[in-house]
Amino acid sequence: xFEATAQNRRNRxxxxxxxxxxLWMTCMLxxxxxxxxxxxxxxxxxxxxxxxxxxxxxxxxxxxxxxxxLVGTVWLVVVALIASVPVGVAAALYLSEYAPDNRLxxxxxxxxxxxxxxxxxxxxxxxxxxxVIFFRFGTSILAASLxxxxxxxxxxxxxxxxxxxxxxxxxxEACWNMGATxxxxxxxxxxPNSISGILTGVILEVSRTSGETAPIMFTGAAFFLxxxxxxxxxxxxxxxLHLFVISTQVPDVPEHMPFGVALVLISMVxxxxxxxxxxxxxxxxxKKW
Amino acid sequence: xxxxxxxxxxxxxxxAVALIAACGGGSSRSVIQNKGSDTLVNVxxxxxxxxxxxxxxxxxxxxxxxxxxxxxxxxxGTVDIANSSRKMKDSEIELARGNGNEPIxxxxxxxxxxxxxxxxxxxxxxSLEQLATLYGEGGDVDTWSQWGVEVPGCGSDEIxxxxxxxxxxTYVYFREAVLGDQRDFRLGSRDMHGSKDxxxxxxxxxxxxxxxxxxxxxxxxxxxxxRKGEDGDCVSPSVDTAIDGSxxxxxxxxxxTAGEPQGAIREYIDWVLSDEGQCIIYEKGYAPRTDVDCS
Numbered sequence: 001x002f003e004a005t006a007q008n009r010r011n012r013x014x015x016x017x018x019x020x021x022x023l024w025m026t027c028m029l030x031x032x033x034x035x036x037x038x039x040x041x042x043x044x045x046x047x048x049x050x051x052x053x054x055x056x057x058x059x060x061x062x063x064x065x066x067x068x069x070l071v072g073t074v075w076l077v078v079v080a081l082i083a084s085v086p087v088g089v090a091a092a093l094y095l096s097e098y099a100p101d102n103r104l105x106x107x108x109x110x111x112x113x114x115x116x117x118x119x120x121x122x123x124x125x126x127x128x129x130x131x132v133i134f135f136r137f138g139t140s141i142l143a144a145s146l147x148x149x150x151x152x153x154x155x156x157x158x159x160x161x162x163x164x165x166x167x168x169x170x171x172x173e174a175c176w177n178m179g180a181t182x183x184x185x186x187x188x189x190x191x192p193n194s195i196s197g198i199l200t201g202v203i204l205e206v207s208r209t210s211g212e213t214a215p216i217m218f219t220g221a222a223f224f225l226x227x228x229x230x231x232x233x234x235x236x237x238x239x240x241l242h243l244f245v246i247s248t249q250v251p252d253v254p255e256h257m258p259f260g261v262a263l264v265l266i267s268m269v270x271x272x273x274x275x276x277x278x279x280x281x282x283x284x285x286x287k288k289w
Numbered sequence: 290x291x292x293x294x295x296x297x298x299x300x301x302x303x304x305a306v307a308l309i310a311a312c313g314g315g316s317s318r319s320v321i322q323n324k325g326s327d328t329l330v331n332v333x334x335x336x337x338x339x340x341x342x343x344x345x346x347x348x349x350x351x352x353x354x355x356x357x358x359x360x361x362x363x364x365x366g367t368v369d370i371a372n373s374s375r376k377m378k379d380s381e382i383e384l385a386r387g388n389g390n391e392p393i394x395x396x397x398x399x400x401x402x403x404x405x406x407x408x409x410x411x412x413x414x415x416s417l418e419q420l421a422t423l424y425g426e427g428g429d430v431d432t433w434s435q436w437g438v439e440v441p442g443c444g445s446d447e448i449x450x451x452x453x454x455x456x457x458x459t460y461v462y463f464r465e466a467v468l469g470d471q472r473d474f475r476l477g478s479r480d481m482h483g484s485k486d487x488x489x490x491x492x493x494x495x496x497x498x499x500x501x502x503x504x505x506x507x508x509x510x511x512x513x514x515x516r517k518g519e520d521g522d523c524v525s526p527s528v529d530t531a532i533d534g535s536x537x538x539x540x541x542x543x544x545x546t547a548g549e550p551q552g553a554i555r556e557y558i559d560w561v562l563s564d565e566g567q568c569i570i571y572e573k574g575y576a577p578r579t580d581v582d583c584s
Contacts, residue, residue, distance in 0.1 A: 060335050060573075133365050139322065139352070217354075224334040224351040226341050227318070234320060235350040249353060249483050250331060251505060 040263040047260025056226040061246055062253050066261055071228050072141075072236030073268070076216060077209045079145035079232055080152065085202060087149075088156030095157070096164040097186055116154035120214045123151040127219040142232040144220025151215055152205040159204065163197020164190060196280040203276040207269050213240040223249070239265045318345075319553040324352040325359020325372035326458050327483050328400060328502045329542055332573045333372055336561055339569055343560060347553045356458030363545055366390050369554050371545040374400065374458030374502075375465075390547035397561055399576035401503040401531040402463060402538040403512045405451075405491045409441045412498075414523040416516040417467055417537060423498070424450060424463075426473040433496070442495035451487050451499030452478035459484065462540045463500055503527070504574030531576040542575065
C-alpha cells in the first residue's frame with residue numbers, strides 16, 4: 001500500500017541532489033577562509049617573532065618589526081569605538097524605543113542605510129575635508145578615527161536596533177505597568193537583554209575598522225613613523241596601510257614580511273573578536289528566557 | 290533579574306582597552322609631517338629612520354601619495370614639509386600664499402628617469418623623439434616591429450605602454466622633458482600608481498615599456514640608453530650621468546616648507562642637505578645635489 005511510486009523515488013533523488021548541492025556550496029564558503037589562513041600561516045609564519053612584534057621597522061622598512069603599526073591600529077580602533085559606540089547605541093535606542101513611526105524617522109532610517117552603502121574612499125575624502133581641514137585636527141589619529149567612526153556608525157546602529165527589537169514587547173509592557181519610566185525600562189530590562197547583540201555590532205566594527213586602508217590613508221596614517229603615538233593628535237602608522245606600503249611601494253622587502261603583517265593583522269582581529277564572542281556567550285548563558 | 294549594569298560593564302571594558310592603548314607614553318617631542326612624492330617616499334623614509342638616531346626628540350612622519358598630494362597638503366597647511374618630484378606651479382604657489390603659506394623651495398637631490406623594458410627585449414637604445422611619438426598624443430607607433438624590433442615572448446607585437454597616474458610628479462616631468470609642455474599623453478597606456486608598480490609590470494610583461502625613477506631599477510629589467518636628437522650620444526641612466534647632466538631625462542627633487550623653516554624643521558632640512566643626508570639619497574640610487582664623498 002505504501003510502496004514507493006516512481007514519483008516518490010524521483011522526489012527523493014532530487015531531494016538528495018539538492019542536499020548535496022547546498023552542502024557543497026557551504027563548503028565552498030569555508031574554502032577561501034581556510035585557504036587565506038593556510039597561505040598566511042605557511043608563508044607569513046616564519047616572519048613572526050618577538051622582535052617582529054615589538055620593534056620598529058628598520059633598514060628602509062625591509063627589516064625589523066611592526067610595533068608602531070600594531071600600536072597605531074589599536075589606537076585607531078579604540079578611539080573609533082569610543083566615538084561611535086555611544087552615538088550609535090543612543091541613536092538606536094531612540095529609533096527603537098522612543099521614536100514614533102513618522103516621516104522624519106523613516107528619513108533617518110533611509111539615511112542610515114545609505115550611509116552604510118557609501119564607499120570607504122568617499123568617507124576618506126569626507127574625512128579630509130571635514131576633520132583634517134575644516135575642524136583643523138590635521139592628519140591625526142583623531143581625524144582618522146572619526147572618519148572610521150562615521151563609516152562604521154550604521155553597522156553599530158543597525159546591529160543595536162535589531163538586537164533591541166529581539167527583546168519581547170511584553171517585557172517592556174510589564175515594566176511600564178509597574179510604573180517604570182522608559183529610561184528605567186531601557187536601563188533595567190532592554191539593555192541587559194540585548195547586550196549580546198550590541199556586542200555583535202561592535203565585533204563587526206572592530207573587524208572593519210582595523211582592516212580599512214582608504215579612510216585612514218589621507219586622514220591620519222603615515223607611511224613611516226618610527227615612534228609610538230602619544231596622543232590623539234599625533235599621526236601614526238597602521239597595520240593595513242603598512243601592508244599596502246610594503247607590498248607595493250618599498251623595493252626589496254623580503255617575501256615573508258607582507259605575509260607576516262597580514263597574519264598579525266588577521267590574528268589581531270580574530271583575537272579581538274574572540275574576546276567579544278566569549279563575552280557574548282557568557283551573557284547569553286545568563287539569559288533567563 | 291540579576292544582571293550587571295551594562296553601563297558599568299561597558300565602562301570597564303573601555304577603560305581596559307584605553308589603558309592598553311595608552312602604554313608607551315613618554316617625554317614630549319616635536320613631530321614633523323612630511324608628505325608627497327612617491328618617487329621620494331623611500332628616501333624620505335630612510336631620512337626619517339636615520340634622523341631618529343641623530344635627533345631622538347624629533348619624530349618625522351612620512352606619508353606618500355604623490356607630489357600633487359604633498360603640494361595640496363602644503364596649500365591647505367596640513368603638512369610641514371612637502372616632497373615633490375616636480376616644481377610647484379605658479380598657480381599652486383599663489384594658492385598657498387592665499388592661505389598664508391609662503392612655499393620655500395629646497396633642491397634635495399636629482400633623479401634620472403630610466404626607460405624600462407623586459408630583459409628579453411633586444412632594444413638597446415631609444416631616442417627622446419621615439420619616446421614622444423610612442424607616448425604623445427597623435428603618435429602612431431603601436432607595435433614593436435615599427436621600431437624594427439622583434440621581442441621574444443611578445444606574440445602580439447603590440448607595445449604595452451606603461452605610464453603613471455596624473456598626480457604623479459614623474460608623470461608631469463616625463464611629459465615636460467619628453468613630450469613638451471603643450472603635448473598631452475596619448476590614451477591607452479597602463480597608468481600605475483607607484484614607481485615600483487611600473488617596474489613590477491615591465492618585469493613580467495615582454496611587450497611592455499615604461500618609465501620610472503632609476504632608484505626603482507631591479508636586476509630583472511633592462512634599461513636602454515637614451516639619446517637626445519638623432520646624432521646625440523646615447524647615455525645610460527646612472528647616478529653619475531644624472532650628476533654631470535649628460536643624461537637627458539634627469540630632474541631635481543624638491544622639498545617645500547611653508548615659510549622660512551624654523552626650529553626642528555630647519556634642523557631637519559639642514560641635516561637632509563648635509564653630507565650625511567646626501568649620502569643617504571645616494572645610497573637609495575638618486576643623485577645628491579653636490580658631489581659628496583660617501584665611502
